[in-house]
Amino acid sequence: MLNVELEEAIELMTQSIEETTDFDEIELIDACGRISGEDIYAPMNNPPFDRSPLDGYALIADDTKGASKENIKTLTVVDVIYAGGDSKRTIKKGEAIRIMTGAKMPKGANCVIRQEQTNYGEDKVEIYKELSEYDNYCFAGEDIKEEDLLIKKGELITYVHIGILSSMGITKIKVKSKPRIALLVTGDEVGIPGESLKEGKIYDSNLHLLYSRLNEFGLKPIIYEIIGDSGEKVSKRICEIVDNVDLIITTGGVSVGQKDILHDALPLIGAKRLFWKVNLKPGTPAMYSLYKNKPILSLSGNPFAALTTFELLARPILGKITQNKNLYTKKVIGIMEDEFNKPSVRRRFIRAYFNDGKVRFVENKHSSGMLASMVGCNCLIDVSEGTLKLNKGDKVEVILL
Amino acid sequence: MLNVELEEAIELMTQSIEETTDFDEIELIDACGRISGEDIYAPMNNPPFDRSPLDGYALIADDTKGASKENIKTLTVVDVIYAGGDSKRTIKKGEAIRIMTGAKMPKGANCVIRQEQTNYGEDKVEIYKELSEYDNYCFAGEDIKEEDLLIKKGELITYVHIGILSSMGITKIKVKSKPRIALLVTGDEVGIPGESLKEGKIYDSNLHLLYSRLNEFGLKPIIYEIIGDSGEKVSKRICEIVDNVDLIITTGGVSVGQKDILHDALPLIGAKRLFWKVNLKPGTPAMYSLYKNKPILSLSGNPFAALTTFELLARPILGKITQNKNLYTKKVIGIMEDEFNKPSVRRRFIRAYFNDGKVRFVENKHSSGMLASMVGCNCLIDVSEGTLKLNKGDKVEVILL
Numbered sequence: 001m002l003n004v005e006l007e008e009a010i011e012l013m014t015q016s017i018e019e020t021t022d023f024d025e026i027e028l029i030d031a032c033g034r035i036s037g038e039d040i041y042a043p044m045n046n047p048p049f050d051r052s053p054l055d056g057y058a059l060i061a062d063d064t065k066g067a068s069k070e071n072i073k074t075l076t077v078v079d080v081i082y083a084g085g086d087s088k089r090t091i092k093k094g095e096a097i098r099i100m101t102g103a104k105m106p107k108g109a110n111c112v113i114r115q116e117q118t119n120y121g122e123d124k125v126e127i128y129k130e131l132s133e134y135d136n137y138c139f140a141g142e143d144i145k146e147e148d149l150l151i152k153k154g155e156l157i158t159y160v161h162i163g164i165l166s167s168m169g170i171t172k173i174k175v176k177s178k179p180r181i182a183l184l185v186t187g188d189e190v191g192i193p194g195e196s197l198k199e200g201k202i203y204d205s206n207l208h209l210l211y212s213r214l215n216e217f218g219l220k221p222i223i224y225e226i227i228g229d230s231g232e233k234v235s236k237r238i239c240e241i242v243d244n245v246d247l248i249i250t251t252g253g254v255s256v257g258q259k260d261i262l263h264d265a266l267p268l269i270g271a272k273r274l275f276w277k278v279n280l281k282p283g284t285p286a287m288y289s290l291y292k293n294k295p296i297l298s299l300s301g302n303p304f305a306a307l308t309t310f311e312l313l314a315r316p317i318l319g320k321i322t323q324n325k326n327l328y329t330k331k332v333i334g335i336m337e338d339e340f341n342k343p344s345v346r347r348r349f350i351r352a353y354f355n356d357g358k359v360r361f362v363e364n365k366h367s368s369g370m371l372a373s374m375v376g377c378n379c380l381i382d383v384s385e386g387t388l389k390l391n392k393g394d395k396v397e398v399i400l401l
Numbered sequence: 402m403l404n405v406e407l408e409e410a411i412e413l414m415t416q417s418i419e420e421t422t423d424f425d426e427i428e429l430i431d432a433c434g435r436i437s438g439e440d441i442y443a444p445m446n447n448p449p450f451d452r453s454p455l456d457g458y459a460l461i462a463d464d465t466k467g468a469s470k471e472n473i474k475t476l477t478v479v480d481v482i483y484a485g486g487d488s489k490r491t492i493k494k495g496e497a498i499r500i501m502t503g504a505k506m507p508k509g510a511n512c513v514i515r516q517e518q519t520n521y522g523e524d525k526v527e528i529y530k531e532l533s534e535y536d537n538y539c540f541a542g543e544d545i546k547e548e549d550l551l552i553k554k555g556e557l558i559t560y561v562h563i564g565i566l567s568s569m570g571i572t573k574i575k576v577k578s579k580p581r582i583a584l585l586v587t588g589d590e591v592g593i594p595g596e597s598l599k600e601g602k603i604y605d606s607n608l609h610l611l612y613s614r615l616n617e618f619g620l621k622p623i624i625y626e627i628i629g630d631s632g633e634k635v636s637k638r639i640c641e642i643v644d645n646v647d648l649i650i651t652t653g654g655v656s657v658g659q660k661d662i663l664h665d666a667l668p669l670i671g672a673k674r675l676f677w678k679v680n681l682k683p684g685t686p687a688m689y690s691l692y693k694n695k696p697i698l699s700l701s702g703n704p705f706a707a708l709t710t711f712e713l714l715a716r717p718i719l720g721k722i723t724q725n726k727n728l729y730t731k732k733v734i735g736i737m738e739d740e741f742n743k744p745s746v747r748r749r750f751i752r753a754y755f756n757d758g759k760v761r762f763v764e765n766k767h768s769s770g771m772l773a774s775m776v777g778c779n780c781l782i783d784v785s786e787g788t789l790k791l792n793k794g795d796k797v798e799v800i801l802l
Contacts, residue, residue, distance in 0.1 A: 084590030086601035104601040163610030189485030194572040200487035200505040209564030
């Protein structure tokens, strides 16, 4: 299809691919930010035993009947249990066991008196308060019950999950494999940083830009190369790598210039084009193809356009493959704090700064350039086709970066 | 000091330490999320040459005088320049050079006509529009001027910076070294996941929890260990590692129980205690010491308390050492969507979910436990001392996690 709307493009792409069915088993401690590949149910109770929630004395509630500062009850202290310890004793009438926070309740006891409500006695302890059964008493499984669902397949693993799973004695977890991404930057004008720059050429920014953005998402490309403008070279490289990757992102070569070769080269190798040209600026000539069922997203070579369409088009692909909801673009409503006076003949996305519901432009004194002006921006304002201007106070749709 | 307020505690900690003065030189492509260790000024213009912003013909504006569809001017096409190319020709009166987007302007030309305003001629080209000097003409340095400041020392390096620096041919960057963090989990009750659990013990969660949280910040601890409740053991270990780390975080052993040993053990080795006990819940018994000028933050052993005080106390330390503003806790104002009916005798922090200015509690059907109830939460509500209840619609201060 030619000239699709952004929403159509996203639909076409996400319908054309499946979520990954590959999994890795990794150390739990390294699993932060990964997607769980399994439902995990609690293999045990946590705490695994009844325990004391505070420092005090474990005893039988009946023994405190009527106790107060004026009517002191005295019990015999027969043992002491620290957290991690375990008493062999079973409490009998008239007895107490000194117990610390988190320690396992001794047999026979059915409540714990706070040490502040005693005289802190070592052999004998004075009790100043009447207690009921199960006062200050934590039951086994109070935090987590055996068979509780701890994490669902497809859920993003956070540090909290890792703490919880660890508390169950778990050390390994099955996670969805990360997509294997190839990043191919085309363009005869692109020079390699670190090498000397030939007349008429510019140093790469797209490779570094998109590699780093993927890196921010925890998705380092496994292949990233600057290759020339020859359609033959690009398509040959795609044929070589397609079986070993899950997604190919290219930049450059998608316009209609004589050297914009991707829209010819891709069909030649048998890739099926799902769309070319999206009704938005910048980055109109974005293209999406499938080759051997692998998605190929081809973005414009202009860095700001590449960046914008990466956010708008690549993120939904990544979200679909990984099932990581954070990778999908996130839309919010913002209120304009600045004016934007250019009429938008076509739908366009402009860079801005979103904070606390408000949207403003960022002034970059030191640069007028496309990419340099992105510094400090954290969103794109979605300006509809035909908008004459944006006024202060206007509600706008904003894509968070 | 005993019983400090949170704000005092933060002041004491951040005043007691300096930002790191260690630097690493790393590959630019790996620098995302690091803090720049240098001011970097543009070593060159970008683009490095005057160039064409579109596909068309480079020519002399004078040659188009009076041109229109009705009054066609015809020029001789003497060369073609693709992006990345360079023409040896100097344009003379009556001549034009076919030029593609991004290509270097040929000598003699002072504007570019859009190809749509011509007949796309190859040897001769028909011109349908009058142009002025420098129409469709990009000057060298339009994006970035030589000597422009590209990134400041202390600035967080984003993917946009990396794209910009790469476009300058830069391949390496000096960054602030990451702090070397040690994480020591104390407590005789703490069993090691993967090993069998002795009676009365529970599996670790703090080590995994805080390691993973630091991992989320890109700061993997270099030392992370579960050690017993012996004050001697803990202080011996601190003495061994203190010279090789920048920050030690401990959990457990800071209460007033008989085995809560850190507040005794640390002064014994000569550590200077700056505070013990902070006026907040959970995690009151947090402690902060300096030993050989290295900060030691000691948190409560209860996982939810450890997590809360990690956010409130460890993040300001990390922010100060690394100078990464994102590591400081971030406060926002939110509107309560739920009620909270427990009176707060002391200041307390309760877990909740913040979105779009609104704060609500998260129901976790499958768990009532302290840590399990953090799943799905992304903030802590700061409830002041003496608050009787929070009502729907109340404005609250919220710490974003």
